[in-house]
Amino acid sequence: MAVLLQRPHAAAACLLLCYLGGVLAVPDPRQREALIRLEASMQTGGQVVLTDAEQKLDALLFKMKQGEMARTPFPPAVHFFKARDLIRASPVFNLLQKMPKGGALHVHDLSMVDVEWVVKNVTYRPHCYMCFTDNQSIRFIFSSQWPKALPHCSPWTLLENLRAKMINTTDFDNSIMGNLTLFTDQDPETLYPSQDEVWDKFEQAFLAVWGLVTYAPVFTDYYYQGLTQFYMDNVMYLELRALLPEIYELDGSTHDTAWTLKTYQEVTRQFTADHPDFFGARIIFTIYRGVNASVMARVVEEAMKLQRDFPDIMAGFDMVGREDTGRPLWDFRDALSLPAERGVTLPFFFHAGETNLEGTDVDQNLLDALLLNTSRIGHGFALLRHPVAKDLSRKRGVAVEVCPISNQVLKLVNDMRNHPAAALMSENHPLVISSDDPAMFGASGLSYDFYEVFVGFGGIRSRLGSLKELAINSIRYSSLTSKQQEVALALWQRRWDMFKACSTGTLLMENVENC
């Protein structure tokens, strides 16, 4: 009671409690109505005031959503690999694809582009070699000379020659694709019975993609194609977590980290010039969390230097890899305190709480991320179990980057209705929606994740206002300066107005072709 009374909605909460404490009688339906409205107003988007045109669209969307909620099987209750076709057939999904979703703030560099493009475009380029690892995965390299064999891999064969020997190249290409993604037509529960199996395949798939994407000409085309796929999905801004690996040329020479970052900057500029309604992209430099403390210290130094030399494109720093088997943040406290000690700015965007190992060292990552002054929390799947971390995240406006499909495929949750972020959304906790590694999961852009959130978490009461607030959140909680955010929001608003008009058919005839 005392706690409740400190909250902004205490008065209304008291309506109920005081009532229960009073004389027993049939509850007053008006009070009940008030409480229902109060709860609805506390959710993400609950306070958003809709314009007339938006109300029209909201009504349309509500109808669609009612249809969606009645579907069996209910797509958010089904593993995404099996639900994907169901989702594609959904009118709600089709509307979400057209909706300007703002920015994607949690996406990884090597999983932006669907594997079909990678196989059909990249592996058909000349000088591409492939080998088979001891445990049925594959590796690639481009080289002007016959490359030196890799340990635990068969001798290299020129892919062109191998393909020429295949009876059915479609089957062969599909088998390559199968190595580059977790997505499968088989039953995912059988193929990946536990987190260990799915993470093992996940890591193998990254290693398989590695040699293809770190080849300089592919690197630039891949990134441009990645931006294209997000842009086609009506995403206007990206914060990309990037390993900034050594990029190689056909003769085996390599480029350093600064070259890689500069290339990201140049390709982003080119893309934005080609697509003026795209706002841009920034890079969060990442390092594998399995490294030791001295490597981490060296990399943090490098990150500070990059942040100083490339302030426009560099957004900050993070660590990648499975939290459960990597080192906890606390192991790196010395290295990660270097920027603060020196008075140097290096914003952090830590993955934290992507685990269900409650109470372990790994599970402390959420609190430690906040202690280390993180700007956002990647995943935060375990946040509900940490009331203090949750409170800090809310008070400091440290948004949680929610990536529902990733959490389902990597086996933290089965039925999306049980995703912990559903509870965060019901109280408008600062959060953004993202897609993590869409190519690995057989998704693309942001729309599939928005679908899972809107239909799976939101329930029937989450409506257009929720979607609007989520899109705006993606700009508000981005690393952009407040001035840049204003410009981005204005751009988003123009696209939103167009979306509204197109979806409700209230556009002037001469503009219809822009829909």
Ligand SMILES: *[C@@H]1O[C@H](CO)[C@@H](O)[C@H](O)[C@H]1NC(C)=O
């Ligand atoms: C691959 O994509 C690049 C960039 O979009 C394009 O220029 C090239 O023609 C494509 N190559 C193949 C073999 O499809």
Ligand SMILES: *[C@@H]1O[C@H](CO)[C@@H](O)[C@H](O)[C@H]1NC(C)=O
């Ligand atoms: C596959 O081989 C690699 C390299 O030899 C090894 O690191 C990895 O653990 C192996 N995976 C499995 C599932 O055996």
Ligand SMILES: *[C@@H]1O[C@H](CO)[C@@H](O)[C@H](O)[C@H]1NC(C)=O
């Ligand atoms: C190759 O395999 C695919 C699928 O397995 C099949 O649809 C196609 O007809 C085959 N093509 C040839 C030339 O046999």
Ligand SMILES: *[C@@H]1O[C@H](CO)[C@@H](O)[C@H](O)[C@H]1NC(C)=O
């Ligand atoms: C990986 O590629 C090899 C070679 O084409 C193939 O034999 C294997 O079945 C593929 N694995 C998957 C999971 O598709």
Ligand SMILES: *[C@@H]1O[C@H](CO)[C@@H](O)[C@H](O)[C@H]1NC(C)=O
């Ligand atoms: C840390 O890792 C690096 C690279 O793997 C290695 O060279 C170095 O010896 C390690 N340092 C310590 C203190 O273990």
Ligand SMILES: *[C@@H]1O[C@H](CO)[C@@H](O)[C@H](O)[C@H]1NC(C)=O
């Ligand atoms: C926390 O991070 C923000 C954003 O990078 C920075 O402006 C601020 O100075 C940092 N505060 C401390 C105490 O390090």
Ligand SMILES: [Zn+2]
């Ligand atoms: Zn991630």
